[in-house]
Amino acid sequence: MKFQIIPVTPFQQNCSLIWCEQTNKAAVVDPGGDIDRIKAAIAEHGLTLDKILLTHGHIDHVGGAAALAAATGVDIIGPHEADQFWLENLPMQSQKFGFPAVDKFVPSQYLQDGDSVTLGNITLKVAHCPGHTPGHIIFFCDEASVAWVGDVLFRGSIGRNDFPGSNHQALIDSIRHKLWPLGDHVEFVPGHGPMSNFADERQHNPFVADKLFEA
Numbered sequence: 001m002k003f004q005i006i007p008v009t010p011f012q013q014n015c016s017l018i019w020c021e022q023t024n025k026a027a028v029v030d031p032g033g034d035i036d037r038i039k040a041a042i043a044e045h046g047l048t049l050d051k052i053l054l055t056h057g058h059i060d061h062v063g064g065a066a067a068l069a070a071a072t073g074v075d076i077i078g079p080h081e082a083d084q085f086w087l088e089n090l091p092m093q094s095q096k097f098g099f100p101a102v103d104k105f106v107p108s109q110y111l112q113d114g115d116s117v118t119l120g121n122i123t124l125k126v127a128h129c130p131g132h133t134p135g136h137i138i139f140f141c142d143e144a145s146v147a148w149v150g151d152v153l154f155r156g157s158i159g160r161n162d163f164p165g166s167n168h169q170a171l172i173d174s175i176r177h178k179l180w181p182l183g184d185h186v187e188f189v190p191g192h193g194p195m196s197n198f199a200d201e202r203q204h205n206p207f208v209a210d211k212l213f214e215a
Contacts, residue, residue: 001122001144005189006041008034009099011060016148016189017041018141020120025050027119028068029139029148030061030191033099035068050119054078055150056136057086058163059093059102061191066105075108077117080128083135084110085165111137127178131171132159140182147188153179155196158207175208 003018009032017038019026026047031038042049049072054062056079069076086093087104094102111117113128117139124139132151136159140147151159153175161168179188184199202210 001141001146003146003189004041004045005195006034006038008032008037009060009063012192013060014189014191014193017045017047018119018122018124018148019045019047020122023120024048025120027051027053027117027124029053029189030055030150031064031068032060032062033064035064035071038064038068039071049074051117052076053117053124053139053148054107055138055148055191056133057083057090058133058151059090059097059099061150062087062090063094063099063102066103076105077107077109078111078126079107079133079137080112080130080135081110082130082165083133086133086135110135113137129171129174129178131161131167131169131174133163134165134167136174138179140186145183145186147179147182147186149179149188149190151191153188153201153205153208154190154193155201156205158205159191172208176213 006015008015013032016029024047090102090104111126115126117124129138129152138149187197
């Protein structure tokens, strides 16, 4: 498995291009916008786009999904159905945050906790990690020990939990009970900012370091 992070939108959201080296089948995770840049990266590596994967319904992560799907003919998969209201409110989101107008859409498939997504010879495991949004999910490649966590966790921080449907305790529980069990060695691609690994966050993150929860 290989991947490339492609920062998109004025929010510099970490869209990711993931591909199977054996089959050259690719997926795009969270195409928030700038689809010409995303399509150029697909062409540069000689890949065939197989699917679009969404971690949650915020516009900086999904704003280019429908346009990319229409341009390539692939399915949009994810997030969890609890984020349906965010996708239905994309026109409002685009106006509020100053993005180009985006119509609402319905994914080809919502994902549930414990599901998996295949990409050529790669399997991505799905975990439902609510808190930032109620339908937030993450994708985990066990073989490569890499997780795409959207806006659940960042290097040195955690996702915002002041949006409609957000829940601070649910976010903390998602990190501690869904992410940490994947293994300290796991590296993660956050929705914004640089990569990190779970070991470093368990030691240093001021919101979810293990020492904060010691009796």
